[in-house]
Amino acid sequence: MRQSLRFILGLTFFFTFLNSFASIGDPIAEPTKEKIKISGTVIEKISKQPLEYATVTITNSKDPKAITGGITNAKGNFSIEVAPGIYNIKIEFISFKAIEFNQKNLQKNTDLGTLALVEDIAQLDEVVIRAERSTVEIKLDKKVYSVGQDMIVKGGTVSDVLENVPSVSVDVEGNVSLRGNENVRIFIDGRPSNALNMAEALRQIPADAIDKVEVITNPSARYDAEGGAGILNIVLKKGKNLGFNGSFIASIGDPETYGASANLNYKTEKLNFFTSTGYDYRTSEGAGKTNSTYFNSDESIRNYIDETKNTERLRKGISTKTGLEWTVAPNTFWTNSISYRDNRGNTSDIVKYNNYDANRIFTSTRERINDGFDSGENVEFASNFLKNFDDKGHKLTVDFSYATEKDAESSSITDQVLGSTNAPNNDITINDEKQNQLQLQADYVLPIGEGGQFEAGYKGNFNNLDNIYSINNNGTINPNLSNTLEYKERINAIYTQYGFKVNKFSYLFGLRWEDTKIDINLLDEPGSSFNTKKYNNFFPSAFINYELSDESSVSLSYSKRLSRPRGRFLNPATNYSSNINIFQGNPDLDPSFTDKFDFGYLKRWEKITFNTSLYYESTKNVFTFVRYPNGDVVEQEIDNTDDGIDNPVLTETPVILSTPVNLGREHKIGFEFTLNYNPLKIWKLNSSFNLFNSKTIGENKYKDINGVEQTQNLDNEAFSWFTRVSSRLTLPAKVDWQLSGMYFGPRNTAQGKSLGNYVVNMAFSKDILKDKATIALNVSDLFNSRKMRSETNLDNVSSYSEFQWRRRQINLSFTYRLNMKKTDKEKNAPKNGGDEGGGEFPG
Structure with missing residues (x-):
């Protein structure tokens, strides 16, 4: 509590200093x-x-x-x-x-x-016009990050894009968090994505297909209530200029990477044909290690195991989105599109376990080789109807989409003690999943008076998922780790909100109601395990903004949010590349509910834009990852030949399970700012900083290897921060140079600590062929430093871990624009892709 008090007092002094600083440089007030x-x-x-x-x-x-x-x-x-x-x-x-x-x-x-x-x-x-929007736009209810001019992400994926977005961080496994919270909802063109493995799904979309990313930290009632941390809306590119135009992009990289894509558009007065198609071939290398010390019941050291892991991945696939927009009337638009994505690849893991006795004397080495193959296919049909009743914002939008997705993964695992005469163990894992999703949505916007706006709408989301997972140990199915999951989700929602402006005050008040029914069935459990979760809730939201001047404003907002466990949190399929440190989802997780408060301040100078927020979040039933022995052991043969006699010994190593559980409450207070500074016409600086203090209260119960129930106290208070700085400079010969750096501070956890890490990216870009083409070179993770490091301390084991998903990547890309200007601004286009609902925040 004392630490939190010091934290709040520090912020108070900061705001006092900021207020004094804001007055410096302002002209002396003239007579009225x-x-x-x-x-x-x-x-x-x-x-x-x-x-x-x-x-x-x-x-x-x-x-x-x-x-x-x-x-x-x-x-x-x-x-x-x-x-x-x-x-x-x-x-x-x-x-x-x-x-x-x-x-x-x-x-x-x-x-x-x-x-x-x-x-x-x-x-x-x-005329070729060199117009470009600011990298970051700050709006009243969101921040918009424009991707078009960012050289760092050329030839990369959506994950690379998100790494450079203010308030957002992506860990080395590809998991996305907003203000340090992983309960964030991902939208694609205003529609929520329900991919089971969101981290992998984001790696399958090329960065060149992205136009902008909208960061909505405190969403209003028009948005889904899901996403305790907020919403990230990824808006894909759409060509809108008259006639035939487009762009072609080719890239090559090291480790071996190839890519080619085309974004083409043909528009007449009534019809607009568009397509965005790309092929991607990508390899990457990763590495990791876990050094563990095991203890006896009297806390004396039992033995050591040093685990190392080297990974090689290959991904290749094609994705396309093709559609037709019809201008039915000057104020009526109907757009239909079909998206298709096919991805496949393979992964090779080599895991080695070096075993040592209590005196740190080497005893044996186990090697575990995992050769895996996966394939995925996704098809989506989307239809959007937009009717503008006038040019003042009175409109009706209706959306329909249906998507089906199939994913299949299989792997062959060979496990043996090096030098042993015994036959190796052979495991085969199979993971097949199929998902169908239907979404219906209607939004109505009615301007009222001067600066007033009424909105109302409905949304239905209906999702079915079937997942079959099995592990075969030497020809026998392992019933403890194999399962058949059936997941059905039915969500119906209605909302209304009203915004208005009075003098320098802007207000937006909304209320959303969602009815949820979720069936989670494990069909191969004895007698089958059926779990139905039903709940309906109201989700209010309120926004108040006050214009201090034309250059500055303050805002206060509140919203109630929930987080439904999804993806890897729910799926009980096991990550089996290591059989002593495994991960498994928890299908019995309950949703968590969050009350979010945000106080913001915005100040603009001629060359500087400063935006800051002080936020507080209180979450009930928060879910988080814990590690504990799951009661299983792995028998291992140790060849002790120090005495010259072949004398194999069997030892038992407990299996450590990592899984998400529901806790009691989490209280989080944080401070965040972004600063955009253009010191010179040729030089742009963007920076952001986020620090927060979180306090978690809760416990976890499990049964140990002897079947005795144990209780883990997971109460924890943690202070952490992360920051990023990006500099873009135009060098002689009109060569653009961009350098960005990010640092993620250490953070205490209930069972140990996550250690700090940093990453530096660099890129060069040059326009050629009379500015019709651009060549760019970028280096991701320049110093090969992006590693997730952590320490875990349990009763019977203490470990240190490092994990690097991808080593340093170098990409060279070439972009050619056909009948297009180098500009990010879309003109004469119906604004139906940026917002899930209707209008903008009043004012």
Whole structure:
């Protein structure tokens, strides 16, 4: 408690300093002058869609020097204050014909109305524009990370993209966490992904297919209530320019990696055909070790086992998304698409166990070789209907999607004591799973008055999963580790929310209701094990934002969230590459519920954008991983030949199980900031920092090797932090250089400690062929330092572990753009992919 008090006091002093710092450099207040407000809405003429980031410049008619100006928000709205007078007004947007008002006499508040811009075909055909959005956009209810200009991730995967996103961290196994919490919901184009192995699924999507990532740390009622930490929405690229255009990307890397993809689009006034197709061939090498000390009941040392693991992986696959968007009417759009992904590969693990006696004298070496093969196929059909009733945001969207996925894994494991005359043990594992998912969704948005907006909607999510897992030990099925899982999920939800603005205050209040029924059946248990979980809950949310000035604002938000255990948390299939340190899911996990509070501050200077949050989370029934002896032992032959006599001895090694369990409560308080700084036109700096203190209360009960029930006290208080810094600099000859570094601080756990680790990535990029093509070289994990290190202390075993999923990777990529500008901004496109629900936060 004392540590938490010091932590809060430190943050209080920080905010005091920040407030003082914010005032430095601000101009001295001038005498108050009466001003008037000039407002309006900018849209694209054909689609009637709002144009975000259109520029509005207001100049004195007698002096060409700009007096003031601004940009439009997500709804295309702008509002600018000026002193009464006669001005020239110009509204511009890239590749559109500007609208100008000359010699306009402005003496009172003036609404210029709806301003419809028309694309300038001459610019589209003849001009190459080097426009680029900021790497990180900060919006009122989310942060948007734009991938297009990030050289670090070229030739990589979605996991590489997420490693560079503020507030997000990815461990060496590919598990994603938000603000240090792994209970995060992953969306693809606004639709939740229910992949059993999310880490592997994210490695199968190439980074070149990603347009942006939306980070929603405190979601409103329009979003799924699931995801205690928040939501990450991965938005895929979609071509929208008129005519035929596209991009082609080819990459090669070391360890051996090849990739090729095409993002093509053909658009007429009524129809838009698009496809994004790619092939990926990727190898990677990993390594790990676990050094364990085993103890007798009197706490004396029994023996030592040093376990080393070397892994080689090969992944290859093709993925495509092809669709047609039909402009049924100028304000009505219907989009249908089919996605297909086929991935397969193999993995080779070589695990060695060096055995030592109590005096650290070597006794024997066991070798365990695991050769595995896996294949996966996914097909999804998605349909989206969008009806804009007017150009002020009144709209209805209806979504339908159906997906089916098949995955098969098998492995052959050979286990033997080196030098022994006994025959080796042979194990075969088989893991087959099939999943079908149906989603239905409808969202309605109705603007009310000036700055008000009402939303309501329904969503149904229906998911079936069948998983068969078996382990064959020397021709005999192991009943303790084999299972058949049947998982059925039915979730129905309705929501409503209302947002409005009063002077400088913006409000958004919402309520979501979800009804859940989940059947988890283990069909091969004696008499079959049926477990049905039913619950329905209300999930309120509230957001308040206050504009301190045009450059700064503060916000306060609250939401109630839940986390349903999924993927590897639920699936009882066993990771069997090591038979003395195994992982197994827990199908009896219950959901956890979280109350989230967030206080934010945003400040903009000419070259600096600073955004910070102080957050608090209280989670009931939180689930976490624990390790304990599961009651099984592995018999092992030790050839002790020190006396010159072949005298094999059998020893028993307890099996240590790692599995998730529900605990009591977790309280977490943290502080986070992001800082974007452009010291020079050619130099950009982005940084983020997150520190938090979490306190967990709970216990775990299990039966030891003698069948006696044991209780583990898992009460724990931990303080940790992580930070990232990215620098992008344009060198001579227009070569772009990007360098990024991340550090993850150490953290205490209930059973030991996770140690700190760091990673540095570097990339170079150069535009060629009159800026129609780009060549990029990037190095991931420059110093080969990305290793997960941990210490575990149990009653009968103490261990130190290291694990590196992928060693240093070097990629060279070539991108060619066909009839496209190098810009991230999508124009004249229906905004139906970014948000799961309807509109933006008011204001």
